[in-house]
Amino acid sequence: MNIANCRGCGRLFNVLANEQYCPNCQKxxxxxxxxxxxxVEDNPNVPVETVAKETDTTLRQINKWIREERLSFSPDSAxxxxxxxxxxxxxxxRFCxxxxxxxxxxxxxxxxxPPKKENTSWTSADRERMRYIK
Incomplete structure (x- = not known):
């Protein structure tokens, strides 16, 4: 059982699959x-600073959601x-x-x-010699 501190509130919680936030903070x-x-859906061409201000969210969190492809802005957005x-x-x-x-x-x-093949062709002198299995 793994235990970690929540990045949001600092409380200890059981980590099941590499979570960084406790269930309450995640919710x-x-x-x-x-x-x-x-x-963003209601106001597609609003600057991200306005989105952060109006929704009381940090720019860092918005950029994180964009990098995770959970949030996207319209192609005509500045x-x-x-x-x-x-x-x-x-x-x-993350990538274009x-x-x-x-x-x-x-x-x-x-x-x-393809995997490399070992050289199995033998010369005439090698044919008469004893060979060992590798």
Whole structure:
């Protein structure tokens, strides 16, 4: 059983799957997220500073929700965050579409490489010798 201090209130709680907040603080955060999401849906072109001020939420928390792809701003919105790889302005997530594609292709090619085959061809002198199984 793992026990940790809640990042919100500081109380001890049982950690089940790498949580950082106790159930009470997590519930409050989820309620706050619903308020922010509704505000952004109702006012799509409002600056993020206004969203934070009107919903009484920190910019850091809003940016965290954007990075987690839980919250996104419209493509015509002036607000954006930088791609973690190239720095291009994006509206949600951690990487732009081009960097996602490059990372996906790199991972796919790393997984698809065929294993190296051992050289099993023997010369005429090797055919007459005793061989050992490796």
């Amino acid at each position: 409050k955060l989820d309620e706050k997220f619903d308020i922010v999401k509704k505000f 607000y954006g965050i930088p791609c973690e790889n190239c720095g291009k302005t994006i509206h949600t997530g 579409d081009e960097c996602k594609r490059k990372l996906s292709n790199t991972l796919r090619s790393a997984l698809d490489t």
